[in-house]
Amino acid sequence: MTVAANLGFPRIGARRELKSALEAHWAGELDEAGLLEAARGLRQRHWQLQAGQGISHIPSNDFALYDQVLDTAGMLGAIPEGYGWRGGPVSLATAFALARGARGTAAERSAGIAAGLPALEMTKWFDTNYHYLVPRLSAGQRFELTENRPLAAFREALPLRTRPVLLGPVSFLLLSKTEDGSDPLGLLDRLLPLYARLLGELAAANCAWVQMDEPALALDLSEAAREAFRRAYAALAEGATPDLLLTSYFGPMADNLATAASLPVAGLHLDLVRGAADLEPALDLLPPERWLSLGLVDGRNVWRCDLRAALGTLRRVAERRGTRRLIVAPSCSLLHVPVDLAQEGGEGQRGLDPAVRSWLAFATQKLEEVAALARGLDEGEAAIAQALAASDRARQGRAESAAAHRPEVRARLAAVTPEMARRAGAFPARRAAQRARLGLPDFPTTTIGSFPQTPEVRQARAALARGTLDAEGYERRVEAWIDEALRWQEEVGLDVLVHGEFERNDMVKYFGEQLDGYAFTRHGWVQSYGSRCVAPPIIWGDVARPGSMTVRWAAYAQSRSARPVKGMLTGPVTMLQWSFVRDDIPRAEVCRQIALALRDEVTELEAAGIAVIQVDEPAFREGLPLRRAAWQAYLDWAVESFRLATAGVRDDTAIHTHMCYSEFNDILPAIAAMDADAISIETTRSRMELLDAFAPRPGGGEEAAWPAEIGPGIWDIHSPRVPEAAEMAELLRLARRRLADWQIWVNPDCGLKTRRWEEVRPALEHMVAAARTLRAEAGGSGTGTA
Numbered sequence: 001m002t003v004a005a006n007l008g009f010p011r012i013g014a015r016r017e018l019k020s021a022l023e024a025h026w027a028g029e030l031d032e033a034g035l036l037e038a039a040r041g042l043r044q045r046h047w048q049l050q051a052g053q054g055i056s057h058i059p060s061n062d063f064a065l066y067d068q069v070l071d072t073a074g075m076l077g078a079i080p081e082g083y084g085w086r087g088g089p090v091s092l093a094t095a096f097a098l099a100r101g102a103r104g105t106a107a108e109r110s111a112g113i114a115a116g117l118p119a120l121e122m123t124k125w126f127d128t129n130y131h132y133l134v135p136r137l138s139a140g141q142r143f144e145l146t147e148n149r150p151l152a153a154f155r156e157a158l159p160l161r162t163r164p165v166l167l168g169p170v171s172f173l174l175l176s177k178t179e180d181g182s183d184p185l186g187l188l189d190r191l192l193p194l195y196a197r198l199l200g201e202l203a204a205a206n207c208a209w210v211q212m213d214e215p216a217l218a219l220d221l222s223e224a225a226r227e228a229f230r231r232a233y234a235a236l237a238e239g240a241t242p243d244l245l246l247t248s249y250f251g252p253m254a255d256n257l258a259t260a261a262s263l264p265v266a267g268l269h270l271d272l273v274r275g276a277a278d279l280e281p282a283l284d285l286l287p288p289e290r291w292l293s294l295g296l297v298d299g300r301n302v303w304r305c306d307l308r309a310a311l312g313t314l315r316r317v318a319e320r321r322g323t324r325r326l327i328v329a330p331s332c333s334l335l336h337v338p339v340d341l342a343q344e345g346g347e348g349q350r351g352l353d354p355a356v357r358s359w360l361a362f363a364t365q366k367l368e369e370v371a372a373l374a375r376g377l378d379e380g381e382a383a384i385a386q387a388l389a390a391s392d393r394a395r396q397g398r399a400e401s402a403a404a405h406r407p408e409v410r411a412r413l414a415a416v417t418p419e420m421a422r423r424a425g426a427f428p429a430r431r432a433a434q435r436a437r438l439g440l441p442d443f444p445t446t447t448i449g450s451f452p453q454t455p456e457v458r459q460a461r462a463a464l465a466r467g468t469l470d471a472e473g474y475e476r477r478v479e480a481w482i483d484e485a486l487r488w489q490e491e492v493g494l495d496v497l498v499h500g501e502f503e504r505n506d507m508v509k510y511f512g513e514q515l516d517g518y519a520f521t522r523h524g525w526v527q528s529y530g531s532r533c534v535a536p537p538i539i540w541g542d543v544a545r546p547g548s549m550t551v552r553w554a555a556y557a558q559s560r561s562a563r564p565v566k567g568m569l570t571g572p573v574t575m576l577q578w579s580f581v582r583d584d585i586p587r588a589e590v591c592r593q594i595a596l597a598l599r600d601e602v603t604e605l606e607a608a609g610i611a612v613i614q615v616d617e618p619a620f621r622e623g624l625p626l627r628r629a630a631w632q633a634y635l636d637w638a639v640e641s642f643r644l645a646t647a648g649v650r651d652d653t654a655i656h657t658h659m660c661y662s663e664f665n666d667i668l669p670a671i672a673a674m675d676a677d678a679i680s681i682e683t684t685r686s687r688m689e690l691l692d693a694f695a696p697r698p699g700g701g702e703e704a705a706w707p708a709e710i711g712p713g714i715w716d717i718h719s720p721r722v723p724e725a726a727e728m729a730e731l732l733r734l735a736r737r738r739l740a741d742w743q744i745w746v747n748p749d750c751g752l753k754t755r756r757w758e759e760v761r762p763a764l765e766h767m768v769a770a771a772r773t774l775r776a777e778a779g780g781s782g783t784g785t786a
């Protein structure tokens with residue numbers, strides 16, 4: 001019989017129960033026992049649900065209170081000094097201090113956790129929007145098995161016999177950082193005995209299968225890393241272990257496939273959604289006595305599976321190697337999709353358009369698809385006739401939907417000329433025209449767009465949504481907040497003002513809600529990190545802009561001040577990156593559609609007298625593909641999209657962009673090719689080190705230098721701390737060492753929506769003071785030209 005398997009289930013809960021429990025615990029309203037009980041309840045519910053969907057290889061140990069990589073590090077005793085760990089199982093206080101930084105709570109004090117300890121670094125889990133905590137390993141790191149988590153999970157699920165998930169030793173090390181910068185793989189030999197023990201204990205408990213996650217196999221690997229795989233799995237094969245299913249996902253293993261296939265494990269999982277090219281070589285490489293797990297159902301996106309096509313693939317595989325030892329599965333863990341489409345209401349209910357809804361599958365539905373495929377192979381098409389028919393209908397519905405394929409959108413895209421992506425004048429001419437129009441001092445001051453989203457602001461938006469506040473009343477309030485923000489910015493002496501983005505719930509959602517082709521769910525939450533969830537918009541159809549989106553507010557704000565007010569837009573790449581994107585046309589094409597919609601908005605803003613237009617692209621870098629060889633193709637269309645959105649303006653209209661938490665070293669040519677007049681970036685924490693990429697290389701000519709203006713952030717807005725003017729001035733001096741004075745803008749690291757006015761007021765006063773100090777120091781020498 002073909003095995004129906006899952007690789008991981010979302011742990012947050014259909015109603016974000018885990019989020020509520022965690023946040024209640026952190027607020028001191030739910031004790032540790034209560035939190036653990038809530039977590040246990042979720043695990044039991046999810047195991048039952050998966051069994052009910054016909055899944056026979058059900059994952060356990062895929063759960064984590066905060067993050068599975070943090071739990072793995074804790075299990076292996078990879079816990080930095082000071083966090084209150086003295087051997088044995090890691091306490092919740094220690095784990096949460098590692099996850100969120102020490103907060104000075106009573107629990108932390110009694111666990112001996114030093115106040116003010118920072119959280120572990122957090123970064124994206126491969127190219128998903130999930131973020132994991134990066135294990136921090138010391139140079140002489142000793143590991144210690146603090147508990148056998150997969151075994152505990154296996155036992156907890158009994159009598160259901162689950163397949164525990166374990167982050168494999170090589171990926172664990174490759175995802176970690178060492179304090180001295182040495183190669184973490186150097187620690188492999190110290191780690192392997194712990195893995196051997198984990199697996200030995202699982203085997204002794206009669207656990208039949210363990211899922212060894214080694215997603216690093218989808219990355220560019222050095223020969224040393226491949227050798228680490230061979231060494232690790234040879235060592236593990238010496239002891240008693242359950243059958244190991246080696247799982248990689250998020251892309252083809254490609255040049256790592258031969259290594260993966262050579263490892264002495266019982267089976268191999270392939271992501272056939274993103275790594276379909278692996279299938280043929282894998283069939284050649286894998287002998288029939290090895291198990292093959294086929295990730296046919298997209299674990300990362302919300303579309304229904306084309307069951308007929310997937311069944312076809314499955315049949316071809318069965319013809320090649322027989323029907324034995326086959327597993328059907330989602331392409332990767334379902335962590336990255338919402339829990340259950342059933343919550344989105346059916347026909348006639350408010351919310352998702354029923355047609356769009358019928359094209360979707362969330363985690364629960366994806367498991368049904370997996371089970372149907374396994375059954376279809378074993379029992380024939382007739383046994384799954386209904387599922388096939390529903391899948392066919394969805395595919396046909398999508399293909400025939402007039403709103404998903406709009407001739408006028410396609411025609412416009414086809415008519416795009418290279419000139420449309422090119423500004424009229426070159427940067428030096430533009431800069432002269434812009435400076436003449438704006439009349440700015442040297443080191444001009446501005447902010448990134450948003451001002452605090454106070455409870456009052458959020459309540460008004462909620463009241464508007466509920467219908468207890470009418471549109472008229474809402475607009476008057478937003479205008480009043482804008483007026484107040486403008487007056488205050490003038491008083492403080494900022495040079496380029498912002499309206500404050502009070503009308504925006506979220507920088508992607510606000511635009512998506514006003515564009516055709518976007519849909520929104522009510523409960524489509526996915527975990528971003530810890531208790532933080534996002535409900536990404538779904539781009540299902542051709543994107544078009546039925547009307548202006550921000551012009552009303554920008555024009556109002558500009559009418560209320562004599563100083564320039566920036567227009568604020570979210571860029572095409574970020575609009576794409578933070579959404580679930582249709583999979584029936586290339587992402588690049590969707591991005592260009594969004595770009596053209598934004599282009600019209602930019603044109604209207606310019607016509608409304610807005611002289612500075614900022615197009616935010618915080619997600620630009622995170623769109624980079626996992627493999628280097630694919631970078632350039634991505635950068636080409638991403639840059640082109642930004643330029644399409646922005647290049648239609650006159651020379652005297654300044655295009656700014658903003659990117660936070662990014663490193664620019666290896667992509668600066670692409671950033672420069674966006675041809676913005678100014679960029680603002682986040683540089684406070686790195687003390688301007690990130691600026692190095694923008695500075696002219698000694699003797700390097702223009703090649704790696706950023707040619708335009710730049711605002712290196714001088715206030716870390718992620719912290720409630722208000723920096724002094726002297727600190728900010730010092731950062732600006734560091735910036736002056738790397739840049740010409742004429743290039744430098746003065747601004748915070750990012751928008752201020754999560755801060756309070758009590759912090760914003762003094763911090764921006766200090767920022768303006770710092771700019772004045774710099775002007776005095778530069779003594780007018782800064783009026784140089786580009």
Ligand code: GLN
Nearest residue numbers: 448449450616618751752
């Ligand atoms: N303009 C946005 C703001 O100020 C930018 C947010 C971001 O970069 N994430 O809120």
Ligand code: ZN
Nearest residue numbers: 618660750751
């Ligand atoms: Zn930002």
